[in-house]
Amino acid sequence: MDPERFRHHLESPTGRGLIPPGASTGAAGGVACGDLVRISLVVEGSRVAGAGFDAAGCGAAQAAGSAAVALVRGRPLLEAARVGVHEISEELGGLSPGKLHAAELAADALHRALGAAAREHAALAPAPRRTLVALSGGVDSAVAALLVARSGEEAVGVTLELWADAEHDGERSCCSASAVRGARALAHRMGMAHFTLDLRAEFRAGVVDPYLADHAAGLTPNPCVRCNGEVRLDAMLDFAERLGAPRLVTGHYAGVAEREHPAGPLLRAAADPAKDQTYMLAGLAPESLARLRFPLGGLLKPEVRALAREAALPVAAKADSQDLCFLAGTNRPTFLRRHGGMPERPGEIVDRSGRVLGRHRGHHGYTVGQRRGIGVASTEPLYVLATDARQNRVVVGGRSELGVSSVLVRGARLLRAGDRVDRVKLRYRAQALRGRVAGAPLAPGRHGRLTLDLEDAADGAAPGQLACLMDGELVVGWGTIAGGATRG
DSSP, rough: OOOOHHHHHHHHOOOBBBOOOOEEEEEEEETTTTTTTEEEEEEEEEEEEEEEEEEESSSHHHHHHHHHHHHTTTSBHHHHHHHHHHHHHHHHHHHOOHHHHHHHHHHHHHHHHHHHHHHHOOOOOTTTTTEEOOOOSSSHHHHHHHHHHTOOOOOEEEEEEOOOOOOOOGGSSSHHHHHHHHHHHHHHHHTTEEEEEEHHHHHHOOOOOOOOHHEEEEEEOOHHHHHHHHTTHHHHHHHHHHTOOSSSEOSSSOOOEEETTTTTOEEEEOOOOTOHHHHTTTTHHHHHHHHEEETTTOHHHHHHHHHHHHHOTTTTTTOOOOOOGGGTTSSSSHHHHHHHHEEEEEEEEEOOOOOEEEEEEEEGGGGTTTTTTTTOOSOOOEEOOOOOOOEEEEEEEOOOOOOOOEEEEEEEEEOOOGGOOOOOOOOOOOOEEEEEOOOOOOEEEEEEEEEEEEEEEEEOOOSSSEEEEETTEEEEEEEEEEEEEEOO
């Protein structure tokens, strides 16, 4: 450690107390650690036009804030986005392990401010070879970034902070502050500029609140479909435009087909059926899909991990996330109670005839097709057939009663003519079933309601879930399941 460089920033801090007019501010630290760093930035076009900071706590926090401001003030935006913990530590002469925490706080505050300022005011000239890469901190997005860089394009990373809660396990989530730090460190290790976008307000309003409302109404929501189709990807595409990048790359397992079609491209199933994510991306508008690239669409998961190992990426063996990002570290009943005001609400479990078989703790804890956790003894396995929010009832029955051969869909959108539909996928991990759109051929566009006739009965159709309409392996439409029936 060079004590003179540290002393310089401690005794003559750069930009302390300065908040430039129109600045965006990011903060890190606080009560939990006793240290706090706030950094305020102004971005004009392609550069950081002004910067200042304030800090509380130990002297290292003040020095780190000063170092961060000195490193980015007046610099090109993409150069500033390469500043991280290592650069701040080096500016201070190399911090000891005991003081490195201050550089971590300064880096977090810097990137929160930088992302907010760039999202509002960045205006970089179009660069045909520049690609924005969505980084989650996992192996899939890291390999996607690796493949972009190997293609000769300029890769710029972006990570979204979507959710924060005291019960949230940031280490297991792809959208927490902890995940953001990991993704930023990985991007900088790979030589990439990296931005953080704080979408917590948009995520709460556009994903979590509808999720809570759907559960209260007795539906089974698809928060990931809503997030991809209405919140996160469009926000990153808008940000790519500000950075002059014509495309966004993600680590999703999906493909794109019919790019030259006048109505826009279509999603195509990935080469790895076990990882295919087209169902979760089905709600994307064609104009958004046209600017997206999925370099993992033609790879199998073991091939992706092999590429990561060959490149010595530290996330090569990192486990895939399994939970909904906002449920990491908690469970659905606890989350619904904490954020949706849905406590236990005991009610009846009945069969189709209305005969009471048992009791439940709240209809919102059940979904159509569910088998485990019903809590009713029976000589045959029981499945949830329906939930009734108004009467707080759960209807159960045998597997033969679960089957439906006709599905009613609301709020549908056909991207191609309805007669192209030959398969239907009713759940993310379910197999696509042979089926068609009932009635006269429907034109592309939005349809308030339509009926799907299935050649083979499905084991339930959960209201609120997405119905993915397919032509072979192409996604040609989608809608929200309203209910199912068995044709007489």
